Each structure stands twice: as structure tokens, then as C-alpha cells.
Amino acid sequence: MQASMLLNNLRMKKIIGYGLLLLTATACKKQEVAWERPDKKLGELIAQYETQLTTAPNGWIGYLFPEGGGGYTFKFVFTPDNRVRTQAAMNAAYATTAKESSYRLKATQVISLYFDSYSYLHELSDPDPAKSGGAAGQGLVSDFEFSILNVSPDTLRLKGNLNGSELLLVRANANQGADYIERAFLYNQYVNEVNGFSNYFNKIEIADRTYGITINTEINTVSFYYGSDDDFKRFNTEYAVADDGIILRTPFNDGALTITSLNDFDIEPDEYRATLKVNDEIDAVILNLPEPFIIDRDAPRRMYIESYVYSSSTGVNFSGTFDIFDVRSIPGFVRMVYEPRYYVDNYDILFTVFNNGANTVGPVFRTAFNSEGIMDFSNYLGLSGTNPGAAHLPKIQNTAAIWTDPEGFYAYQTGKNAYDLVSVSDGRIWIRFR
């Protein structure tokens, strides 16, 4: 017993001794990997991004797809002094006049591009409904600080840090100069003439295929409706505006046909038809229809059950005339809103917001919808809110009369939470909500 312990003891000492020797011999044998400090890499990347952004001679075309829906085309010219000049195809003034503001690249978890003082881009994020046209406290659910996810010499792919909107920056080429955004804006206005045909319903014929089509130039989405009444199919996507057509964010696939862009519109407003090219090569024609091409029977339900404040910038459109009742001339007009379940007892409202958001007026009613895809607004309780004055009250009354038509409306979804309502009794009467 004792002998074996002694033996063990000796053995242990030997092992410890050899172990130490081994340690000493190997202790300093190491392979130096040239680790870089993270800050060095970050600093290099920031410098690289900044060089890339500021050395594009014609700036960058920005395609912004807010999380709240829609598509917006911008032009950004970045300079090394943290300044950026922005043009936006949002309205004529923004398209022509560049606004200067600031930007910076910030090393957050992923290096981010901050548009850090107010510009056209921020209007989409503005929580003030009078500025964004969106919901109070949310705006159009967009972004102005973006993580840089993916970089190639001519393209940067970015994602919004707050809401996750997508921003694509594409290096502008030589013919996308200072007037490019204006040209793109005007082209989109031109495309909008297909919404000025007499009836709401349009179909597009591409080779031997036909689809119902809606181009919503307000939020820049294109929608195809097809299939049969029992097997209705819908495809919505945002599009980017170019100066000769529109480019689909997500291509439309139907069997062998893939649509990536619609170009070279030739609109004949008096004939209510437009010829165009699909993907720059296939001839196509858009024709106006007095009756629906196809009915989306589920759309009224989808629209009604969503807890959302639907907003219209024009009110009622009739036979190619936007805002037939001229509600936009009510002083301080902001928008017209349809809000299901505005009151706790399930009464809904169609309020016209005016006086820069301080006042509202409009009908109070209940919404009903059926399996035929028709929604109507009944149980009309009359107008509620602030009288906008004798000169303007008839505009609200006329709107309410159209709205409470017992024949009801068809609904067509044109984007996330965006619907067009079309009168069942007259295909020339429609309202566009977003």
C-alpha cells in the first residue's frame, strides 16, 4: 500500500517535471495571425463607402420602397462635406428643385447611412399627417437611416433601421443628369392618363393573354387581376419610375410570361386606349371597359377588417376627372379618410380633414359587404363634424350621396392597404384609397 503510494508520488513528480519542460519549450511557439482591430476595418469601410457615394459624377438614383407600401424615385448627389442634394419624383416642385441637406455614415451594428437633416425623403416618415398624408404618429412608415447591406460598384442595397424599408441606390449614368427626375416624374404623370379614361376598368392584352390592370401612380404600384370569378388571382407590386416607362420591383410571372417593365406608352386619351411595350419588346395594348374585367370578391372583406385609416387625396373621381366635387379646394384640405369602426358601436366614417388637420366633416354610416364582392355604406346617420362653410358644404354632401349609393362598390387592391372603390351602378365613378 505505502510502496505503491510512494511510486505514484515519484511518477507524479516526473510527470510534472516533464510537463513543465514541455510547456517551456512550446510556450512561445505561436503563429501570429495579423488580426486587424474592428475599428480599423470599420474606418476603412466607412471611407470606402463615402468615396463610392461621393465620386459618382452624376450622383445616385434612389428607389425607396417604404415598409408602409408604395415606391418613390429619388436622385441623390453626395459631396464629401457631408452634404447631399435631393430631387424626388413626388411632385413637380420636388422633381425640379433640389433640396440640400446633410448625411453621415455611422458605425452602428451595421454601417448605416443617415440622412440626418430634413429633406424630401423625410416627408414620407413625418408623423404629422398634414405633411406625409399618412397616419398620425406614423407617416407612411418609411425610413431615413439605412443599414448598408450589400455593395457592388454600381449598386448599394440598404435597409431601413426603424421600419425596414428597402432603399436601392444605383449609380446614375450619363443621361440621368439634373433633369432626369423631372423627366421621370413627367413620364409617370403621362402614364397616369390611363387613369383618366372614361371608365375605371382597364385590361391589358399581351400577345394572347389578357389581364385586368390598374396602375396607381399615387403610390407607384401596378396590379394585375386575372383567373376566374371563383379562382381570382391578384398580383401587386411597386414600380420604379424611369423616363421611358416603369420598372416592376417584383417581376410578374404567369406561366411563360414574365413582365419586368412597361415602356414606351403611347396614350390615346380620346380613344381610351394605350399602346405600350412589355419588357421593351412585346407589343401590348391597354383598353378601357365599362364593366369589370373580373371581380375581387374577397377585397371588401379584406379592406373592412383591417384596422387602418384609409386615405384619399382627391375624393371622388368621375369619368377621367379627378376630384369631381373639388373637395381639395376646401381651405386647408389635408385628405379624405375612410375609417372602419371609428365609433365603438361599429359606425364608420368618411371624413374630409381640412383646416390643416384641425377640423373634419363627413358622413357616418355602417359598412356591409357580400359574397359577390360588393360593399355598401348604409345606415347613414348624416354628416358629423365642423361645417366647412356654405361654399364648401355641398362638396361634402355630394360625396356622401355618392358614397351611400345602395348599389355599392367593387374593391380592387392596388398595394398594401391600398384599395380602389368603384361604383357598381356606374363604372365611371371611383375613389382611390391608400
Place this chain on the structure above:
Amino acid sequence: MKKIILIVQVLIVFSVLSCQKSDELPTDPIIGLGGDVWVPGEIDAFIEDNFIKTYNIEVKYKWDPYEVNYNRTLVPPDEERVIPVLEAVRDIWMKPYEKLGGGGFLKTYALSKFVLVGSAEYQSNGTIILGTAEGGTKITLFVVNDFEPTNRAEVIRMLHTIHHEFAHILHQTIDYPQAWRGLSSQWYTATWFNSTNAQANAQGLITAYAKAAEREDFVETIAFLLVEGQAAFDAVVAANPDVANIFRTKEELVVSYYRDVLNIDFRELQAEVSAAIQSITAPQS
């Protein structure tokens, strides 16, 4: 045995010494240490001259998500509005206090930071936040993008916010008098926004927001007396004779707080602020 110990000791010394090496300290700067940097412009120079050099107050006007409520939708200020807002802050808030409280006043009751935000902060209960004061050092001013120096109502709204928030800083440093307690305790409520200003006035509170809490009551009374002015205050008191004594007690407490605690003549301060508002809003002739 001793031999073994000796060998082991030598080996240990050897192994310790053998790893002595001298790495150089890295020279790359740590990104963002000391704050974000950008090429300074006209606004940065204005802030440098009027706020940093004079009072060591930082003014943040460029977007910084970490300075604000991260789960609210907010936008940064429009650069065109920044200098007009800061001029109004300097002339209607800082200068009157400095004139009456002495050059060191704003250094005693010091702010360290102004944060400017373009929009209001929308709350889920339908109210909006126009300004906040934190920890006695930081004031966040919202709705900078709607500021217009010639629009008197807008100037009053913005300056009311600043004086309100600065009064918070004052009472966060030296508390308001005990006598304030109990004057309107029965009216304080988290749902202050269900009252109109007129309803609040009839209860002896100067604005609806004064119903939010005792400290809000205190600073709203100060801000109203300074920015809306004595005449407007008197009109409210005259319209609500039932609670006139409450209003007058509060007014007295404010005046004595300024006199005893801050050594400032509140009446003169009112006159200074009123004159400054006049000179900013009325076009110079």
C-alpha cells in the same frame, strides 16, 4: 528534493521571462469615440459661438436615434429652421435670465444639452409631446420644422415649451415650495388630455397640461406667466372668479420662489421676456 524544487523554480522563472514581449498599442482611432463628426457648416459655427463657447451647451440638430424615444416615429429638423429657433431660444430664454440673474446664472442652473427634433412626438393616447426635460440637464425641443419667427402663435408655443422645460430644471435643482402642495391636488390626473384649457381654468389650473401633475402645474404656471404674459394670466383669473384666490396664491408662490431661491425679480423677468418676444415677432422697422 531540494534539487527538484530548485529546478522547478528555475523553470518557472524561465517560462515567465520567455514570454515577455512588447506589442505596440494600436493607433487606429475608435470609431465614434467622442461623438460623431462631420464637416462643420454655418449652423455648427453659430452653435459654437452662441452655445458652446459661452455656456458649454451642446446643441444636437442632426438626427441621432439614441437621443430620442426609439420606438416613436420622428424626423430630424429642417436646417432652415435651426438658426431661427436657436436665436429665439437665446433671445427669449437665455438673455432675460442672464440679465436678471447675473452672468453666472445659466452656468449655475446649467443645461448640458439641447436636442432638436423636426416633428412632434405622437403618443398612443392621441396627445403630442412638444418638449421634454431630463435629469436637470437635457432639453428636447420638438416641432422645430413648424417654427416661424414672424408667426407669434408659433413663437409663443415654442418658447412656452422652453420656459416650461427650464422651469423643470430649476425645480429639479431646488424643489418648489411646500405651500404648493394641496392647492390643486384633487385635479391632478393622468388623463389630463380629457380636459380643455377652459375646464382646467375653471378648476384653478392655468392649462389642461397643468393637471398632469403637481410639478407640471408649477412649471406651466411659470411658463404661462412669462410667455403668454401677465395680461393673459389676469384675463384667465378674471374669467374664473371662483378660483381666483388659487391662481393668485400660485402666482405669489412663483414670485417668491424666484425671489427667495433664485434671487430674481420675477416681474422684471416677465417684462424682459415680453419685450424679447415682441422684438422677434414684430418685423424691425
